[in-house]
Amino acid sequence: xxxxxxxxxxxxxxxxxxxxxxxxxxxxxxxxxxxxxxxxxxxxxxxxxxxxxxxxxxxxxxxxxxxxxxxxxxxxxxxxxxxxxxxxxxxxxxxxxxxxxxxxxx
Numbered sequence: 001x002x003x004x005x006x007x008x009x010x011x012x013x014x015x016x017x018x019x020x021x022x023x024x025x026x027x028x029x030x031x032x033x034x035x036x037x038x039x040x041x042x043x044x045x046x047x048x049x050x051x052x053x054x055x056x057x058x059x060x061x062x063x064x065x066x067x068x069x070x071x072x073x074x075x076x077x078x079x080x081x082x083x084x085x086x087x088x089x090x091x092x093x094x095x096x097x098x099x100x101x102x103x104x105x106x
Contacts, residue, residue, distance in 0.1 A: 037066070
């Protein structure tokens with residue numbers, strides 16, 4: 001355990017985009033990801049005060065399109081910031097992969 005192995009292709013074609021500029025809108029993300037396939041949904045989570053959290057989810061039509069988008073967009077600059085694109089995982093798994101941040105750190 002603890003070794004970060006690349007995850008195999010998931011059943012869901014959902015990506016997470018990290019290190020996202022607060023200036024980037026849902027529409028801009030949709031247009032950046034649409035060359036790779038059909039973007040079904042873009043979701044930029046916000047804090048209760050309306051500020052962006054600095055990441056977003058992009059849902060594509062299928063895993064093939066999503067993996068093309070992942071390869072095409074990972075480490076690309078959006079609004080001057082290189083973004084990290086990865087497979088989005090379910091919330092319970094996500095907290096586990098974050099090293100237990102949900103309960104206040106290690």
